[in-house]
Amino acid sequence: MISESNKVLDESRQGEAITLEQTGAGNGKKFYLESYGCQMNFSDSEIVASILAKEGYETTRNPEEANLVLLNTCSIRENAEQRVRNRLNHFNVIKKRNPKYMIGILGCMAERLKAKLLEEEKLVDIVVGPDAYRELPGLIEEVEDGRKAVNVLLSREETYAEINPIRLNSNGITAFISIMRGCDNMCSFCVVPFTRGRERSRDPESIVHEAKYLHDQGYKEVTLLGQNVDSYRWNISKKGEIIEPEKETVNFAQLLEKVALVAPDLRIRFSTSHPKDMTDDVLHTMAKYENICEYIHLPVQSGSTTMLKRMNRGYSREWYMDRIAAIRRIMPDCAISTDIITGFCGETEEEHQDTLSLMKDVAYEFAYMFKYSERPKTLAERKYQDDVPEEVKQRRLEEVIEIQNANGLMRNKASVGKTFEVLVEGVSKKSENELFGRNSQNAVVVFERGDVQPGTYVNVKVTDCTSATLKGELVA
Numbered sequence: 001m002i003s004e005s006n007k008v009l010d011e012s013r014q015g016e017a018i019t020l021e022q023t024g025a026g027n028g029k030k031f032y033l034e035s036y037g038c039q040m041n042f043s044d045s046e047i048v049a050s051i052l053a054k055e056g057y058e059t060t061r062n063p064e065e066a067n068l069v070l071l072n073t074c075s076i077r078e079n080a081e082q083r084v085r086n087r088l089n090h091f092n093v094i095k096k097r098n099p100k101y102m103i104g105i106l107g108c109m110a111e112r113l114k115a116k117l118l119e120e121e122k123l124v125d126i127v128v129g130p131d132a133y134r135e136l137p138g139l140i141e142e143v144e145d146g147r148k149a150v151n152v153l154l155s156r157e158e159t160y161a162e163i164n165p166i167r168l169n170s171n172g173i174t175a176f177i178s179i180m181r182g183c184d185n186m187c188s189f190c191v192v193p194f195t196r197g198r199e200r201s202r203d204p205e206s207i208v209h210e211a212k213y214l215h216d217q218g219y220k221e222v223t224l225l226g227q228n229v230d231s232y233r234w235n236i237s238k239k240g241e242i243i244e245p246e247k248e249t250v251n252f253a254q255l256l257e258k259v260a261l262v263a264p265d266l267r268i269r270f271s272t273s274h275p276k277d278m279t280d281d282v283l284h285t286m287a288k289y290e291n292i293c294e295y296i297h298l299p300v301q302s303g304s305t306t307m308l309k310r311m312n313r314g315y316s317r318e319w320y321m322d323r324i325a326a327i328r329r330i331m332p333d334c335a336i337s338t339d340i341i342t343g344f345c346g347e348t349e350e351e352h353q354d355t356l357s358l359m360k361d362v363a364y365e366f367a368y369m370f371k372y373s374e375r376p377k378t379l380a381e382r383k384y385q386d387d388v389p390e391e392v393k394q395r396r397l398e399e400v401i402e403i404q405n406a407n408g409l410m411r412n413k414a415s416v417g418k419t420f421e422v423l424v425e426g427v428s429k430k431s432e433n434e435l436f437g438r439n440s441q442n443a444v445v446v447f448e449r450g451d452v453q454p455g456t457y458v459n460v461k462v463t464d465c466t467s468a469t470l471k472g473e474l475v476a
């Protein structure tokens, strides 16, 4: 599971409108696109932009000026869906003035709410699921002919492998590359397997090609995206057998190596790792290549083995701690982040305490922390009672956050006095005179700009910190 704009993830990007340097043919067709949810959705929006640009569509940052408004939506928690509904109501006010205005939803809410949004509430004209973006031009034509248009079919093959995404809101330095789609894990709380369908991996050649292309364009960092990158497999069956003997097989460790070899000054990140599937091979590959960042997002969800069983995560607390030990053994400086859910079905006080103690033991650099929100169709909805009272979910969430804040500060303080290589990403939000970037461990580092340019690597000695940021000064 890819944490919400997680990562690699930046809450401030939610709902952000896109900008585009490349424009369409200028035939007056304009679209406006907002993205919600995980990085995968942001990455998908770049595929959609590419498909629409081929049709002559230009982008606009002003929804009033567009003929077509698209929302790339998220279903992971109920409040994510609520945000999108509020936006749909807003765009329908514009549509009242301009009946030709088309409103479409893409992404995870498409499959879930197609009938409701299209027919019952009449809030949208177009509904397109995550595997049907190639059909978008045809669907737009249907709407122009006065019909409602919908395609939410999920595919076992679609990976958009050869589509060259148009980078949206890009800093020209960091980019996402989608390496697989869907998820077969069926964690009991999670709606993703239902909204995004079966897991499938993208052709490794097209992935390496995209990384090379980005590097040629001046990009310095790529993040490989998948719901569970450790189960990436090319020409290997689910059971681990070779499918076509005369062809190369590629697992995730091998894919990482291929991308790392594209260029020594291209940093590689990836998300998300799954504790049940993460192999030592992946860790050894990370350790072997300087340009693979020492940062792993390894969602634990809960520190209790009985709870992990109800969550259908496929590992125990002991297994997870063994994976943490392997990371520390193979890469002592690797940063680790996690996702936590509080108040999942039947969570006892003891199980909650297990989560707190695990967080203390691991001392994560970073965590994304959520209250459980029941999702339709999931195993949990069918099998378990959402029986933890709201105030208990909230109190437990606050306790989790408190521990994480302390851990984050402790981790950052331990970095004071150390010097890191930082990839400069831009000007700090707080001051024109300061730049920011990230070190290999994904910590944000702020420093006085000197004559340094974004897109370059610099060495920064950390002199101070908050729980969220490292502050430092340039060193030679």
Ligand code: 5AD
Pocket (backbone or CB within 6 Å): 001, 002, 003, 004, 076, 077, 189, 190, 191, 299, 301, 339, 340, 341, 370, 371, 372, 373, 374, 375
């Ligand atoms: N309720 C709360 N959090 C959830 N997540 C996934 N499904 C739910 C849900 N139903 C969280 C998990 C996942 C992250 C992206 O979102 O922690 O790793």
Ligand code: SF4
Pocket (backbone or CB within 6 Å): 001, 002, 183, 184, 185, 186, 187, 190, 191, 192, 193, 227, 228, 274
């Ligand atoms: Fe992640 Fe599990 Fe959801 Fe798959 S089912 S996306 S592994 S949380």
